[in-house]
Amino acid sequence: MKHKFRVLPKTSWTAGSFWSFEFKPLAVLLFALTIMGFGEGLLLLSNFGSAPWTVLSQGVALQGHFSVGWASLIISCLVMLMWFPLKLRVGIGTLLNIVVIALLLGATTAYMPQPETLGERLIYALIGILLFGVGSAFYLTAHQGAGPRDGLMVGLCYRFRLKIGTVRTVLEVGVCALGFLLGGTVGIGTLFFAFSIGWIMQLTLSAIVFLHRFVAPPQA
Template identity: 70%
Template sequence: MSKKHQILPQTRWTATSFWSLEFRSLSVLLLSFVIVGIGDGLLLLSNLGSAPWTILSQGVALQGGFGVGWASLLISIMVMLAWFPLKLKLGLGTLLNILVIALFLGITTAYVPAPTSLLGRLVFVFIGVFCFGVGTAFYLTCHQGAGPRDGLMVGLCQRFHWRIGIVRTSIEVTVCLLGFLLGGTVGIGTVVFALSIGWVVQLSLMVINRSPCLLDNT
């Protein structure tokens, strides 16, 4: 892929392969997932609406008559099937995405007090979106595979040379609308996440790409 259309920059912590265990890349990968998990937890604690993919899981669960967890798993499998025409690969990041984010989502919701004022809840939403977006950008630059939903975003951007902000926003808004039509509950936090997460990821990648000290120039 030409540098002009390179979606994810090569950084000093970029791994040599999808499954390699290198201290620098593994450290960034784990730290990034911790940050994403905390951000996801703050969004949940705000009680102003879940992320769009969670809304879709709720809607599918309602229509299918089974649990949200099973609905989320089903959606993840279906999304990953869309990886094949996009020529995406599984990697260490794909596995750790599922495990570490879920772990720190649970820790955050268990030990961080939920805000009671509307202002506090809104602050949690914006901090949550920021953490989610920045963490996503950094883990993707490890080049060790993406989570199911992030992989769809990256694959579409690489295939059609579209901007991450536009692609991610389009995906999140579509998922949010579909989830709502299926019976999921949408809140202010859901809308903020859907409209802003893609641009936070894109801006974070731009900052990384314009920081010579972070790039691999070899």
């Protein structure tokens, strides 16, 4: 268990179980997922390219001659199958990840103004990626289950004793390359997301550990 909490630290908002309804973990979980959905919406509005997993969905949709939505669902199901050998469990966070991010992504793209200048587009993309990375780190520290792709990342970290920054970067770059080969559209925002998101998460987790020492008593 010690290694587990080196990957994802135990905090004052860590839940007692994957399905416990405690105020603090749920509040952190919902806030983190909200800024993730908002961040993904900003990246989409920047028109600098979609996130790597969306590029893969585009490629699969083109090759399979069906919608991107169906492709995304199929990919998520296949990724969830990889959870079994990694002994991962579904929790409240898994379900909320799917629902909350989708809702905030839709609301952001519907109500946020479209950036017009190159500078505005760049700001949208950078803020979007930063929010997505920071939100990803915070929601995972609630320890109430991960979304399909985050779960695969965390499971591989546990299994091979690697840092999130390393595993996430390998996954995102690999998915981006595969999606591109299948016909998906890759932009500068896609590449920046692929190479930076894992390290944004890693730095955020390190900051959480550092700051938590000053605001919370040591965990047993």
